[in-house]
Amino acid sequence: MTRLTHRDVPTVGVGGPVGSGKTALLSELVPRLREAGLDVGVIANDILTQADADALRERFAGVVPPDLVAGVETGACPHTGIREDPSMNIQQIDAFLADHPELDLVLVESGGDNLGATFNPELADYWLFVISVAEGEDIPRKRGPGVVDCDLLVVNKTDLAPHVDVDLDVLREDAEAVREGPVVFTDCKASDGIGAVERHVTEGVLFA
Known part of the structure; x- marks a missing residue:
């Protein structure tokens, strides 16, 4: 029987600063x-x-088998485990x-880091x-390289814009000006924009 390796399953990296809402996303x-029929593993x-x-693991109880949610303790700056090594x-x-050789997708969440965090292409096919x-x-x-180089930029917590004096139109224009890839605005509390993230x-x- 052929032994499967990480190159046999698509992997998506999820990065961003502390408090940006990666876990909520x-x-x-x-x-x-999962509702779309995909078997998913998650690494934090x-x-x-x-x-x-x-x-x-608690959030996904009954949705994702508990042994398909794992934590990796890098012991150093989180970007070390997603970029350098x-x-x-x-x-x-x-x-x-x-x-679980039937896995369709693995999501790898980085620990909170600054705008310079990127994913090693050996690890993530898309981030x-x-x-x-x-x-x-x-x-x-x-x-920052995270903003400019990622495959998809997610601007989260749009519900807070009125409270922190942020103009979402200006933010969108600036984001689209510094990068060539797509930008999606989300409010995880209201599930706004999540469908667009899923599609991207x-x-x-899976369908590239």
């Missing part, structure tokens, strides 16, 4: 992918904790496939970067 996105990266993985994440994907409206209107203008992910990875 996954909480909305993964059930939709953090420095020295399993907190995000535990939260996602993705071996721990790759090993976890291989472990998923050893028990999205999540920023929050609450971080300010000028985030796209800073042109599935079309970008």
Whole structure:
């Protein structure tokens, strides 16, 4: 029997600063992918904790088998495990496939990091970067590699715009000016924009 490896399953990276809403986005996105008939594994990266993985495992109870939600403790800046040395994440994907060769997709969430976080192409076939409206209107203008180079930029927490004095039209114009790829605005609390994220992910990875 041929042994499957991480290269046998499409992998999507999910990056972004602390508090941008990566975990909230996954909480909305993964059930939709499951409803679409996809078998999904989820990895949450953090420095020295399993907190995000535990939260996602609880959130996905009855939706995703608990052994398909795993935490990777990088022991250093989170981007180390997704960019410089993705071996721990790759090993976890291989472990998923050893028990679940039917997997259709793996989502890898990075720990919170700055605008410079990117995903090693050896790890992620497609990656999205999540920023929050609450971080300010000028985030796209800073042109961090995460914002500019990602396959999909997600601007989250749009519901907060009136409370933090952010003009969403200006934010959109600036985001589209600094990058060539798509931009989706989301409000995870209201599930707004999640369908668009799902379409970009599935079309970008599964049907590319």
